[in-house]
Amino acid sequence: MAFSNIENSEKLEIIKIAIVDNEDFQDNEIWKEAFKTLSDKENEDRLFDTKYTTEEEAKQLLQDGEIVGYMKLEEKPKVIVQSSGINETILKQVTEEITQNSEIVSNLAENQIKKEMTAGNYTIDYEKIYKDILEMTQNQEANIENISNSNLSYTMIEFYTLIAMACLYGGILGMVAINQNLANMSHNGKRVSVAPTTKGKVVLSSILAAYLVQLIGLALLFVYTVFVLKVDYGTNLPFIILLGAVGSLAGLSIGLAIGTLLKTNENVKTGIVISVTMLGCFLSGMMGITMKYIVDTNLPIVNKINPASMITDGFYSLYYYDTFDRFFFNVASLLAFAIIMMILSYTSLRKQKFERL
Amino acid sequence: MNNIIEIKNLTKQYKELKAINGLSLEVKEGEILGLLGPNGSGKSTTINCILSLLNFSEGEIKIFGKEMKPDSYDIKAKLGVVFQDVAVFEELTVQENIDYFCGLYIKDKAKRKQYIDEAIELVGLEEFRKFYPKQLSGGLLRRLNIACGIAHKPKLIFLDEPTVAVDPQSRNNILDGIKKLRNQGATIVYTTHYMEEVEIICDRIIILDKGKVLATGTADELKELAKIEEKVTVEVNHLEDKQIQQIKKIEQVDEVTYNGNILLVTYKKGKNNLVDLMEHLKKEEIKYNKIYSERPTLNDVFLELTGKELRD
Numbered sequence A: 001m002a003f004s005n006i007e008n009s010e011k012l013e014i015i016k017i018a019i020v021d022n023e024d025f026q027d028n029e030i031w032k033e034a035f036k037t038l039s040d041k042e043n044e045d046r047l048f049d050t051k052y053t054t055e056e057e058a059k060q061l062l063q064d065g066e067i068v069g070y071m072k073l074e075e076k077p078k079v080i081v082q083s084s085g086i087n088e089t090i091l092k093q094v095t096e097e098i099t100q101n102s103e104i105v106s107n108l109a110e111n112q113i114k115k116e117m118t119a120g121n122y123t124i125d126y127e128k129i130y131k132d133i134l135e136m137t138q139n140q141e142a143n144i145e146n147i148s149n150s151n152l153s154y155t156m157i158e159f160y161t162l163i164a165m166a167c168l169y170g171g172i173l174g175m176v177a178i179n180q181n182l183a184n185m186s187h188n189g190k191r192v193s194v195a196p197t198t199k200g201k202v203v204l205s206s207i208l209a210a211y212l213v214q215l216i217g218l219a220l221l222f223v224y225t226v227f228v229l230k231v232d233y234g235t236n237l238p239f240i241i242l243l244g245a246v247g248s249l250a251g252l253s254i255g256l257a258i259g260t261l262l263k264t265n266e267n268v269k270t271g272i273v274i275s276v277t278m279l280g281c282f283l284s285g286m287m288g289i290t291m292k293y294i295v296d297t298n299l300p301i302v303n304k305i306n307p308a309s310m311i312t313d314g315f316y317s318l319y320y321y322d323t324f325d326r327f328f329f330n331v332a333s334l335l336a337f338a339i340i341m342m343i344l345s346y347t348s349l350r351k352q353k354f355e356r357l
Numbered sequence B: 001m002n003n004i005i006e007i008k009n010l011t012k013q014y015k016e017l018k019a020i021n022g023l024s025l026e027v028k029e030g031e032i033l034g035l036l037g038p039n040g041s042g043k044s045t046t047i048n049c050i051l052s053l054l055n056f057s058e059g060e061i062k063i064f065g066k067e068m069k070p071d072s073y074d075i076k077a078k079l080g081v082v083f084q085d086v087a088v089f090e091e092l093t094v095q096e097n098i099d100y101f102c103g104l105y106i107k108d109k110a111k112r113k114q115y116i117d118e119a120i121e122l123v124g125l126e127e128f129r130k131f132y133p134k135q136l137s138g139g140l141l142r143r144l145n146i147a148c149g150i151a152h153k154p155k156l157i158f159l160d161e162p163t164v165a166v167d168p169q170s171r172n173n174i175l176d177g178i179k180k181l182r183n184q185g186a187t188i189v190y191t192t193h194y195m196e197e198v199e200i201i202c203d204r205i206i207i208l209d210k211g212k213v214l215a216t217g218t219a220d221e222l223k224e225l226a227k228i229e230e231k232v233t234v235e236v237n238h239l240e241d242k243q244i245q246q247i248k249k250i251e252q253v254d255e256v257t258y259n260g261n262i263l264l265v266t267y268k269k270g271k272n273n274l275v276d277l278m279e280h281l282k283k284e285e286i287k288y289n290k291i292y293s294e295r296p297t298l299n300d301v302f303l304e305l306t307g308k309e310l311r312d
Helices: A004-009 A023-027 A029-038 A055-063 A086-118 A126-151 A154-168 A170-179 A187-194 A199-228 A234-261 A266-283 A289-298 A300-304 A307-320 A325-350 B043-050 B094-103 B109-123 B138-150 B168-183 B195-201 B219-223 B241-248 B273-283 B298-306
Strands: A015-020 A048-053 A069-073 A077-081 B003-014 B017-028 B032-036 B058-063 B079-082 B156-160 B187-192 B204-209 B212-217 B230-236 B253-259 B262-267 B288-294
Touching: A015 A055, A015 A086, A023 A029, A029 A048, A029 A086, A048 A055, A055 A069, A055 A077, A069 A086, A077 A086, A086 A126, A154 A170, A154 A199, A154 A234, A154 A266, A154 A307, A170 A199, A170 A234, A170 A266, A187 B079, A199 A234, A199 A325, A234 A266, A234 A307, A234 A325, A266 A289, A266 A307, A289 A300, A289 A307, A300 A307, A307 A325, B003 B043, B017 B032, B017 B043, B017 B058, B017 B187, B017 B204, B017 B212, B032 B043, B032 B168, B032 B195, B043 B058, B043 B156, B043 B187, B079 B138, B094 B109, B094 B138, B109 B138, B109 B168, B138 B156, B138 B168, B168 B187, B168 B195, B187 B195, B195 B298, B204 B219, B204 B298, B212 B219, B212 B298, B219 B298, B230 B273, B241 B253, B241 B262, B241 B273, B262 B273, B273 B288
Parallel strands: A015 A048, A015 A069, B032 B187, B032 B204, B079 B156, B156 B187
Antiparallel strands: A069 A077, B003 B017, B003 B058, B204 B212, B230 B262, B230 B288, B253 B262
16 A cells, blocks of 8 residues: 555554552552553564563663653552653553553452352352453453454544545535625626526535535545555445545535625635634544544534534444444434535525625 | 616615615616716616615615515516626537526527527627637627526616627627617616717616716706707817907807817807807918817716716
8 A cells, every 4th residue: 555654654662661560569460461461572562661670760760761651559550750741641541541441350350259159159269250351351452452453544544534624625616616606706696696596496506516526526536545545445435435425515515605604705715614624624633533532522512513523433433333323323414414504505595685796 | 658667765885885875766668778877876786786686775676566585586587687797607608608597597498599599699699609708809798798698588678888898899789789679578777887878779868976866868858957059169279368268259159168279169059159150260260170069968967967077
């Protein structure tokens, strides 16, 4: 694939850390096992290069800049870092995740022990129970990793982003098409405005004309990515095309609505269409997936009405979920969005008079 | 005759500026009404308000006895509009352009084909059917613009300065075409700042300035508003002040001006003014190159009403 090297350059570097090898850590199988796996030298994708030290040695290593931070397990795990950065953040997040997982494992073990006792078995092998559960959770993690690695790569996300942006930039076409029918935007628009053509027909014909052009553009994009860039969309290609087609309609409808609702010149309208599209893309995480997480967490309504988010979410859902429920929910949401925009445009156009031409 | 258009107290304001100021007028069935006024007098704004393209602050507009609104499709079906700016598709030929715009009104293909042929003949574009707009001269493009606006045989036609920047041949062709349309039964509202055109084709003229109606009537009725009866222009190489004063004393002379080599003598009334002036010049041995007499024009009327020229 043309962009295969992108992923190699994007691989994370191995983070040098230290673990305070105290009694608490030694007594906790979950923590020991987790860091052992994450620092396994035989695994080329390992996350950490871990040194097991005393607290004094860890402090010294941190001061000397040999490690980015160290973890000390007491009642609760404690991460000590000297500065903030990506590596330090990763160490903190991994520690938090292990904490959560260890709670799950403890709960599962507790339940298993209760079950054994209820069944009248009082000779319980605690070590075996913990080991079984750990193995089970580790296997699950391995399975999840396997699925995502084989199908969804960083490069593919880039292509989905490109497709989504191409869909939304159809807004410019929608705006140009409706401008041809607006008396304040073009000479031909004046003629159309005084003709007995109903505004519903005007909106529909504008969107169909623009949609045809947009679909041709989208088809060319797919042809280019499949045959020139050798992108493998796998078995999901028909669904990707469907989402692209519906996303394009939503993109066009944004341009249509902005073109109709705003009574300003074409340059300003173009600027607004581009700004709205870019903002939607930014909030949907197209320029950095963290933004989608932030918006989803703090202002979920924004991404629920953001077509860019619906498109990206639709693409991701094709890979993250076995069923198509979420995918078709996004397709339906995009259709609903497009219809609402078209109705808004029609309503505004129906009684429209201008202050000046 | 029935009133096709009735406008009462129309006012259109752009912030502080009143583009139309309490304008009232009627257009009668079958007439060609000329809206005459300088640039910025409110002619196009009036048309755009009538067509419900522009908002207006006050007033009432009725077409065919009904209030005109943006969704008055029944009224719009009977209208034809030729805007000042050429509105055609560059990608379509002459015939295709007319077909497209006529198709907004006429769905029957056979009928439309007949109408297109008639429109092409009316504006004299038979030889240019397959031409694209960019291949046409300014005058031919204006003719195409008219054909696109009238091909569907509307009952009421608005022509907004259709002859701006066209050659004399195209202008004559356009004016002949407009007369033919009226003869076919259409009512026409024609805006221009060319007074000669309204004199040639309009049955009735409304003179507009600063969004107000200054005068209404036929060309002859309007000319009666001018104080002068006759205007004699003489090309004289040299004149003394004394000689000018003597000319002023000739019977019936109203005003005498001498600018450059042009002597302009106006008369309030009287007959044989030209002969009297020629005899006086001969007697005083004043040599001249050209001399001619004119009846007052609409420009003189406008000058009389506003103190400025129509084309100022």
